[in-house]
Amino acid sequence: MIKNNFETAAIRTQLERTQYQEHSTPLYLTSSFVFEDAEDMRASFAEEKERNLYSRFSNPNTTEFVEKICKMEGAESGYAFATGMAAIFSTFAALLNSGDHIVSARSVFGSTHTLFTKYFPKWNISTSYFKINEMDTLERLIQPNTKILYAESPTNPSVDIIDIEVLGKIAKKHNLILIIDNCFATPYLQKPIQFGADLVIHSATKLIDGQGRVLGGVTVGKADLIQDIYLFSRNTGPALSPFNAWVLSKSLETLHVRVDRHCENALKLAEFLENHDKVNLVKYPFLKSHPQYQIAKKQMTLGGNIMAFEITGGIDAGRHFLNSIKLASLSANLGDTRTIVTHPASTTHSKLVEEDRLAVGITDGLVRVSVGLEHINDIINDIDQALLA
Numbered sequence: 037m038i039k040n041n042f043e044t045a046a047i048r049t050q051l052e053r054t055q056y057q058e059h060s061t062p063l064y065l066t067s068s069f070v071f072e073d074a075e076d077m078r079a080s081f082a083e084e085k086e087r088n089l090y091s092r093f094s095n096p097n098t099t100e101f102v103e104k105i106c107k108m109e110g111a112e113s114g115y116a117f118a119t120g121m122a123a124i125f126s127t128f129a130a131l132l133n134s135g136d137h138i139v140s141a142r143s144v145f146g147s148t149h150t151l152f153t154k155y156f157p158k159w160n161i162s163t164s165y166f167k168i169n170e171m172d173t174l175e176r177l178i179q180p181n182t183k184i185l186y187a188e189s190p191t192n193p194s195v196d197i198i199d200i201e202v203l204g205k206i207a208k209k210h211n212l213i214l215i216i217d218n219c220f221a222t223p224y225l226q227k228p229i230q231f232g233a234d235l236v237i238h239s240a241t242k243l244i245d246g247q248g249r250v251l252g253g254v255t256v257g258k259a260d261l262i263q264d265i266y267l268f269s270r271n272t273g274p275a276l277s278p279f280n281a282w283v284l285s286k287s288l289e290t291l292h293v294r295v296d297r298h299c300e301n302a303l304k305l306a307e308f309l310e311n312h313d314k315v316n317l318v319k320y321p322f323l324k325s326h327p328q329y330q331i332a333k334k335q336m337t338l339g340g341n342i343m344a345f346e347i348t349g350g351i352d353a354g355r356h357f358l359n360s361i362k363l364a365s366l367s368a369n370l371g372d373t374r375t376i377v378t379h380p381a382s383t384t385h386s387k388l389v390e391e392d393r394l395a396v397g398i399t400d401g402l403v404r405v406s407v408g409l410e411h412i413n414d415i416i417n418d419i420d421q422a423l424l425a
């Protein structure tokens with residue numbers, strides 16, 4: 037079989053045409069599917085036939101979406117979820133038992149951190165954390181009951197880069213399941229399975245949708261692990277809706293062109309801010325000044341659409357900057373066509389004590405930008421005028 041290039045797979049991976057000979061995949065908005073007769077129904081429930089039974093288990097639109105992500109990530113199998121958090125929670129819950137232990141990067145998405153600190157301890161699942169500058173001592177955190185090694189790269193919101201190949205080698209040596217949240221990079225820029233990941237998770241809500249419309253999540257990777265995740269999810273019910281799967285599958289057709297432009301805009305904005313008087317520091321993976329630039333170059337094809345910079349003047353300057361923004365949105369989402377700015381120290385991370393904030397790189401003046409697809413001159417002008425206001 038001819039293996040298609042990324043772009044072609046994104047567009048041409050499609051369900052079989054119906055009798056109507058439609059060009060674009062139709063929407064299968066149905067909660068269940070019918071059987072020919074008693075024997076068909078028996079054999080279907082006995083899983084002797086591969087077919088759709090009920091949309092909590094599978095649906096044609098979800099199947100197409102998952103198949104595309106599998107091809108893009110180089111994965112064997114996958115399952116799609118209602119949100120990124122449903123994907124993260126269900127993946128851990130399906131694979132872990134009481135008494136198991138996780139080793140995770142300290143800098144992970146807030147709700148993921150809440151799972152580790154607030155909910156998993158209820159089921160006697162514990163977590164140890166490594167910081168970005170402690171990669172060489174990470175192995176010391178591994179215990180006899182450690183089962184999962186977990187990280188995101190680039191990290192949120194401080195845009196650090198973690199060497200996935202190093203994690204892959206450690207996971208293999210200690211027989212751990214390596215799970216990477218690849219949400220910031222998308223499979224277009226980074227394929228963690230090539231570097232040793234067993235499972236890759238996405239919040240499809242971000243660049244995969246890319247237009248701020250629907251929520252979604254997906255986990256792909258080794259077929260035996262996905263089978264456990266599928267059985268757990270089929271019974272617990274975090275499935276992606278067929279409508280959202282249809283929207284997301286359409287979005288994947290343009291992922292490569294959208295992400296190319298996002299990255300081009302982000303690099304231009306980062307270069308502009310590097311020379312700005314009101315900015316102390318700019319973090320963007322494909323700027324040579326980024327502390328992990330060489331690792332970013334090794335594992336990513338472009339730098340992504342998220343960048344962070346530090347305004348002189350601390351928390352007050354960060355709040356004043358947000359109030360002076362005219363074009364960009366103040367919003368919690370990212371990976372949208374619309375540029376979004378956030379000031380973590382006064383908003384998303386304001387409840388953390390200063391020491392914990394600084395431990396994950398969130399200084400008082402740190403601003404995160406999800407660079408959108410507006411004209412780059414308009415994005416730069418807006419950020420510039422807000423810095424000077």
Ligand SMILES: Cc1ncc(COP(=O)(O)O)c(C=O)c1O
Pocket residue numbers: 119120121122145188192217219220238239240241251252253
């Ligand atoms: C890195 C990362 N992982 C997971 C999630 C959770 O995704 P969702 O909001 O789709 O549940 C987010 C959301 O912002 C995220 O940024």
